[in-house]
Each structure stands twice: as C-alpha cells, then as structure tokens.
Amino acid sequence: MDHVKVGRVGPFPRVSRPVFLTSVILITLFIIFGALFNQQAEMVFNQAKAFVSLRFGWFFIAVINTTLLMSVYMILSRYGDIRLGHQNEEPEYKLISWIGMLFSAGIGIGLLYWGTAEPLYHYMAPPLGEGETVASAKLAMNISFLHYGIHVWALYGMVALALGYFHYRRGLPLAIRSTLYPILGKRIYGGWGHTVDTLAVFGTMFGVVTTLGLGVLQINSGLESLFGIPNNVSVQIILIAIITVLAGMSLFLGLDKGIKRLSDINIFLTIILLSFVIILGPTQFIFNSFIENIGNYVHQVIPLGFWTESYEGQENWQASWTIFYWAWWISWSPFVGVFVARISRGRTIREFTLGVLLIPVAILFLWFTAFGGSAVHMELMSVINPDIASPGLVEAVRADTGSAIFKLMESYPLTSVFNLLIVLMIVLWFVTSSDSASFVIDMLTSGGDTDPPKVQRLFWAGTEGVIAAVLLAAGGLTALQAASIVSGLPFAVVILVMMYSLLRGLSRDHLILYRQQQWFITEESAEHNSASELPDEDLLKGPPAIKEASE
Template sequence: MTKQIEPAVFIPAAILAIGGVAAVLMAGDQAEIVFTAARDFITDTAGWVYSVGIGMFLIAALVVALSDWGRIKLGPDDSVPEFSFMAWFAMLFSAGMGIGLMFFAVAEPITHYLSPPGAAPETQAAAQQSMVLTFFHWGIHAWAVYVIVGLSLAYFAFRHGLPLTIRSALYPLIGDRIYGPIGHLVDVIAILGTLFGVATSLGYGVTQINAGLNAVFGLEISAPVQVTLIAIITLMATTSVLAGLDKGIRRLSQINLYLAIGLLAFVLIMGPTLFLIGAYVQNIGHYVDQLATLTFNVDAYGDGEWISAWTLFYWGWWISWSPFVGMFIARISRGRTIREFIIGALFGPTLFTFLWMTVYGNSALLEVMGNAASPILEAVRGGQSELALFALLDTLPLASVTSVIAIVLITTFFVTSSDSGSLVKSTLAAGGALTPPIWQRLFWALLEGVVAAVLLIGGGLAALQSATIAAALPFTLVIGLAFIGLVRAWSMETARKAGQQSAAQMPVEGVAVPWKVRLRLMFSRPAPAEVESWINATAEPAFRELIPEMEKLGHTATIESEDGRLSLRVAHGDDPDFIYGVALKAYEANSDAEIERTQTDDNSYARAEVFLREGGQHYDVFGYSKNQLIRDMLRHYEHHLQWLHHMQHVG
C-alpha cells in the first residue's frame, strides 16, 4: 500500500515553509542583510570548500564511470530502464537547468563582456573569456554534483530497497538511524531547500515571461501582472500533476526539448551560422584547456570578490539544488547502469547547454561588438537581464513569432520545474513512496506558486537565495560522506562477486528426476497454470522444509509470497539478508518476449525463474524436485556466506 504521509517530515516542512515566508516578509530588508552577511562570511572563510568539493565530485564521477563499478545497475540485475533514452534525456534537461538557460544565455556572457575578471572590458579577449566563464559555471561541474547525489539515492533505493529519500544516502554512515529524527531532519531540510530553490527560479522565470509579453504585446511589467502569471502557470502545473509522471512531466519535458531545439535551430540558421559553429568548437576547446585551472581557482592572490560573486555563487546554488535535481534524476533512472547514468547525465545536458550558450551568447556578443548602442547592452547595463533574450531575438527575422515561442518555452520550463519539484517534495513527505498521493503533489505545487508570488511581492527572493547558498556548505560535506558510503557499498558488491566465484559448487543433480526427463523439461513450454501449480506443490514445501533447519543454526527464515513470486528470506542480523526465490514469468511462444500474466493465451508459455537479492538470475527451475531446488538454493546460500566473509575484510 502506498504511504500517504510521513507526519514527522510533512508537518514540520509545511509549518517551516509557511513560517519562513512569513518571517522573511516581516523582517523585510533586514532579512536580506542578515542572509547576505551569512553568505559572505561563508564564502570568504570557507569558499575553498565549494571549489575543492565540486572538483572532487567531478573527478569521482568520471573515475567511477570508467571503473568496473560502472556495470552495476541502479536496480536488480534484470531490471530495464523505465523510460526511453530520449524521454530520459528530456527530463534530465528540463529538471536541471531549463529556466536558467532561458534567463542567462544572453545576460551572463554580456555581463562578463562588460566586466571581465582578467581582460579589458568590451574587447575581443573579454568576449572569448566571457564564453569560457559561462561554460564553466553552467557546464559539467553542476551535473557532477547532481550525479553524485542521484547515484546515492538511486543505488540504495532501487538496488537495496531503501526509501527514495535524501536520508537513504546516509545509510552506510548511520544505519537504521536514518528512520529516526536524524533522517526526518535531513528530509525536512531537503524539502525546504527544494521549495525555496524552485520558488526563487520561478520568480526569475515569471519576470522573463512578463518581459516577453511586454516586448510582444506591450503588457505592463509589474508585480500584479507577475503574480497573475504565477497563478495561471501554477494552475497549469497542477494539471500536469494530475496527469502523473509519465503523461505529465515526461510529455511536457519532451515538448520542452522539441521547442528548445526548434528555437535553437532558428537562431543558428538565421544568425551567423558559420561563425557560431566555429565558436562552439573553439569555446569547448578553451573550456577544456582551462578546466583544471578554473576548477581550483579560489583567487588566493586576489581579493576574491569576483570569485565570490560568480563562481562560488554558482557552486552554492548547484549544491543547494542537488537534493531536488539529484532525487528527480534518480527517480527516472531505475534500471540504467551506473556508467550509463553518469555519462548520460554528465555529458548529454552539458553539450546541449554549451551549444545553447554558444548560439545565444555568441550571437549576442557579435551583435554588441559591432553596435555600441545595442538594446542588448542597454538591457544588461540597466539591470534588466530578463529583457536580454528578447532584445537578441528582435535582431532576427520573425521576432514576434520567436518571442512568443520563447515565452511558451519559458512557461513549459516553469511548469515542469514546478511539477518535478512537487514530485520530489511529496516523495520525501511520503517516506520515499515512488508514487506519492496526488493530494500531496497538488499541495506542494500550489504552495510553490504561493511562495513564489508572496516573495516576489515582498522582495524576499534575494534573501532566500542568499540563505540557500549559505546552507549549501554543510550539504557539501553531506554529499562527500554519501559518496564515501557509496564506495563502501560498491566494494561490498565486488566482494559479493568474489564470494560467488570462490564458493564451492554443490551439485544440483538428484535421483528424483532422471536426467532424460530433465532433458525433456528443458525443451518444454509449460502453461502459466502449470508453473504456478509447481511453485505451490514443490517450491513452497521445499522452502518450508528449510525453515526449521535454518532456525537450528540460529537464523530466522521466512517465506514471502507475492503475485507469481515466492521467496525464502534468511535473516543475518546487521548483515544483508539472503533471499532466494522463484518467479513465474510468462512469454510469447514465438518471440520469447516477456508478457504480463494477465495477457497469456494458448500460445504463451511460462518459466519458473530464480531470483536473488540482487535480481533475476535468468534460468528456469521448473520441473526440479524438492531436493534439487533445495540444493540449488544452498548453492546460492553458500555464495552469500562467502560474500559475508569477504565483506568483513573489505569493511
């Protein structure tokens, strides 16, 4: 049964969210002063922690992807990805950086061009440096943080059955205490960080939508208009929530991707195409060339002002967003290998982001370098960065059409960010349920819109942004500890395989079924009803016969039954339990494709396939006698004991 609510998480998170907004509004400008001072103190005294942490997360992700650990699946060994690669990539892209790309693709390169840290302003050198810095802030480092957090959650949730919550990443460090106050606190903090982080971005998004509507239709730029837009778009987000993950977020994410590619292609084709293609290649080259230097640059020989205002700001922002994005990409990545997860999440969105930033950023740079009176420069200089994208589109044909498409794209990014954020928060508040109740998702979607609107009116967005960045410091340490736990868990998996290879092989053959009969069974195609009857008549008695013998040896053994699946679980105290079971799997007679049991017909057949704790073993034991099945189970149990022996030495 799906858990509806985790009271120790939901109630404090809801109270603190509402109370936090009220406190920020009542404190007014004082809240921003306090939070900004805290942020500045942290970045001045411990800013190097962000830089070292981000750099180590990236190195760790790449090393793991290239290691043998990369073959491990985020789920049982026989699991398959829930979503196609294109759908998966679209959701990665939409959740990670959607609104930000629309807002900063033009504004950030122009800002660096006007005030570069290591070049003369408004020169060719400043233009080149502005793109490298933009790539640096929006590139592979951000996704390295998301990957480490997402790996921790997906691995322990899908492979070891822990809740899909932030607390599960700490399991190797505190064990079952994740289910107590410490775990509740971690999840509450994650909910609040997600709520205020997404609300802040939604505030930026709606200001850009308002700017676009002003540019196209002359709609007034004002707080009442923006609050109305938030209300409308929040209602759209609730509709997406009701549609569910597959029909809601997945479809909207794919729409986002198609619209983004279409708008990108238009600017690329109608703009300076050959220049942009060359700039993309050169920007990547400069980025790779300066990657190590930029990663570990903490401005030790300078005043650190620019690093704090830009690089450390971004590092803190990505870290503060990592519970949200990491948990979401974990949720959509069940069944993929660790290598596929890392490579796909690191390089797929990053390369697309680089292309996006090049097409928009270099187009804008080319425009302003040849026109000192460009409206793009006026918008950025005047502190109206939300107008920069539309000022660029206005230099190209069909500006009204492309501006409308841009507004639609920002809106759909808004909706998917709100929807995916609601999914994450409701999953946390429901104790890690993969399908949290609709009412919870609606609650968080509506609260997100209310928070964004209230803070937009009260001017609290900057205060909360500063607070979120300051809070990212302790979470950097949490991510590091979670990765240490991951390494320990993967080492135990390696030990498990070593145990399986070194354990003695017990013979399965017996006298109950002659070998000729067994040979015929290997080529048989039994009906699902026959396999189900065999499970009830042979497998279950075999398991029951083992229970008292296990108890004599001091281990509690229990039988677990689920539709078409029967398993024996042997408890080993603090060590992982041993699980051996048989599952009825039905197949089409002509294609050997697995089908639902409810879809069987006269041409289908079934197998009794063995599964263990780590997943399906892909071999059939239908027709085994009771003794043969016990012997097969003992063979795997001996592997398990050998693994526990290895694990003690590894741990």
C-alpha cells in the same frame, strides 16, 4: 528492512510527520519573516550569504571538484557494470524522454534566462583583464561553460547515483537519508534521517520558489515587449497563479502523462528555437566558435575549476558568481538528485554517469554558443568595426538581465513569433520545474514513497506559488535566494558523506557479484548444492534488495 513511519496529518494520508511538520513550520515562519520584515530579512540573510561565500568558498570548490573526480572514477571503475535495478533490466525510459526530464529537473530554464545574458555580462565585465575585447569574449564563454558544465552535472549525478543505488539495489526508500545507511544503519529512520530530509526539502522549496519568482520577471519582460502588458507586481502574481495551476494539472496527470510529456514538448521546442538561431544567425561563426569554445574549456577546466581568487587579494567576484553558483546547485541537488534517480531505473552506473555528465553538457554548450556567443560576437564586431552599429545587447543586460534574449531576437526575422515561443518555453520550463520539485518534496515528506498521494503533490505545488507571490509582493525574494544559498553549506557536507557511503555500498555489492560469478563458473557447482554454498538468495532474485551483512 525497516521503513520510515508514515501516517495521516489532516487531509494528507501518507506523510512522515517529523519531516512534513517541521518543513511546514519552518517554511511558514520564513514566509512571515520575509513578508512582514522583508528589509530585516534581506539584511540578515545577505550577511549570512556573504559570510558563507567568503569564508567557505574554498570548501564549495573542493566539494564540486570531488564530485567530478568521483564521476570519472565511476566511469572507469569496476563498478561501472552494476545496474540500477536487476542486472538484466532495461531502462525504464527511452533516451530522448530521459534527456528531456533531466533538463526539466536540472537547469533547463537557465538556457533561456542566462544563455544570452551571462556571456554578455562576463564579456563587458570580466573578472580578469579588460572588458569588451577578444580576450574577454573568450573568457566569457569559458566562465559560462564552467558554471553550467560538467561540474554541475557531476554534482547532480553523484547525488542521483547514490539515491538510485540504495533504492533500486538495496530496497531503501528513495530519500536522502537512505544514502547514509552504510554509516548510520537503522538510525536513518530516526532523528538524523529526519534532519537530512528536512534540509533537502528546505533547499528544494526555496530554490524552486526563487527561480519561479525570478522567472515571472523574465516572462513579464517578454510580454511587455510583445503586447505592451505592464511590467508590475500584479501581472507577475497573475503569472505565478497561471504557472501554479498548470503545474498542478501536470502533477495530477502523474510522472508519465504530465512531466514526461511536457519535457518532450520542451525538448522539441528547444530544438526548433536552437535550429532557427543557428540557421538564420552567424552559422559559420557558431560552429567554428563551438569547437574552439570546447577546446578552450577543456584546456581551462582545471585552472578555472580550482580558481579561488587567492592571489587577486579579494574574492568579491567569485562570491557573486562561481561560489554563488556552486552553493545554488548544491542546494538544488537533493531535488534534482531524487528526480533523476526516480527516472533512471535500469541503467548501468557507467551508462548513467556518462549520460548525465555528457549529454546535457553538450546541448548546453551548443546553446550558450548559439545565443550567448552570437550576442557577444555582434557586440565585439561593433567594437572592432565602428561602421557596424551596436545591437544594444550590453545595454539590455545592464538594464534587465531577463530581457537579453528578447533583445537578441530583434536581430532575427519573425521576431514577435519567436519571442512568443520563448515566453511559452519559459512557462513550460517553469511548469516542469515546479511539478518536478513538488513531486520530489512530496516524496521526501512521505518517507521516500515513489508514488505519493496526489493531494499532497498539489499541496506543495500550491505552496510554491503562494510563497513566490507573497515574497514577490513584499520584496523578499532576495532574502529567499540568500537563504537557499546558506542551506547549501550543510548539504555540501552531506554530499561528501554520501559519496563515501556509496563507495562502501558498491564495494560490498561488487564482492557479492564476484562470489556469485565464481560460484556459477566452477565445475563443482552441481555437486555442491547445499543451501550454505549457494549464492545470496536475495541477490539471485534481484533487487529489492541485497541485505546488509548484519541482517
């Protein structure tokens, strides 16, 4: 089997020169453009973002729903028992660690930033009907569930499954290019493969940098309310530097000692904070509404999932919210997909798909109900009963989205203690997101190497911090966010091709396994033991890898 050619570039010992150099050049040019000409950059990329959102919103919706249908098919199909690795192999990571790392690479930080703010926003300004009513409260939870629910994780799961399948069962590099092998063959090691991997690096870098920049704004808001620390760019750049150093330390320790341990800590702290809010908050309401919210979501998931605003006569709301989310998650899917594939060896396709699709979603739904649902409930009660004073959560969201969760905690005891815990969790989530992204970018720029040199990982972690600091100081984060959204459009096409490739690969794999089983159960197998009648030798040994028929 061929491999991506790697070599030394300066201090970096193992990189794919076309992908590495192209990525560095494009990123550098973007930093210069965004920092020195930030107003022009913001205008250009916002126009591009509006064009993509308004003209291709239907396409993003179609791609997202296709990944969900494909996920359901994988669970129910004959391919479900195929394992990502040897057929008798055990999962590499235990379930709790696997879940923790799923969140570290996926949308763990979204829990803290949007878990309270988004339901409140849709409650006060819904896309349909009047705001601050019982109907808008239910719709707010439905929309929040849609944006963080099974559609998102179906997308991540399909990208990760394709990567894991072609890596663990076919022995191909753990890179986006490998998923196109059934179509392109050995051409994945040429220009097409370099282009796809560079696009993945672009989306991953700009997605994580934008999140890092927005995240320090929320951390700064929390520190201001706790300790009176000024909310300004200087403090935010210091925070970026601290997070970058911590991410570098975690990267230096490696996947098992660094990212895994921090992910385990994050899950532990998440359970503590979630339990605190449920026990000391409106407990009965949380559990009642959790069940009702799930029922409403299941009932509305198809209408909302296919909703395009076509009969409303305008698409401004969806362009700002649902289409924005779909493009955002698509631009992040190479990063999340590579990382999730890296930690999922040994799981069957059915087990993997069910786990990715259901476990994070259940936790996210409970979190959104406990935080966002409770916040909406408090505001709704003040509207229904004038004797109940408004907690001021809607005003907090209008003023500063990131401050919503800190404002909510003012309704609970030990406010300062748990706000400090929230700040710590935000930092840890960002550290794990940053080092996960650095790990993935390094894998992509080193030809799919699953254990790339640490100096390269540190370089990408530092690059993320520098880009975030420079663009935050120059006011260019909006342009960066728009650029990552625009990059989601070409990768949406790649995802469709990727799923088609996966089906082709699985079809051939299942046929070989079926023939192997038939050979073993036949009564005449002992008599017919010539080499020409034996099952595929590589398949008997296990991956890597099942050879292509042409080889």
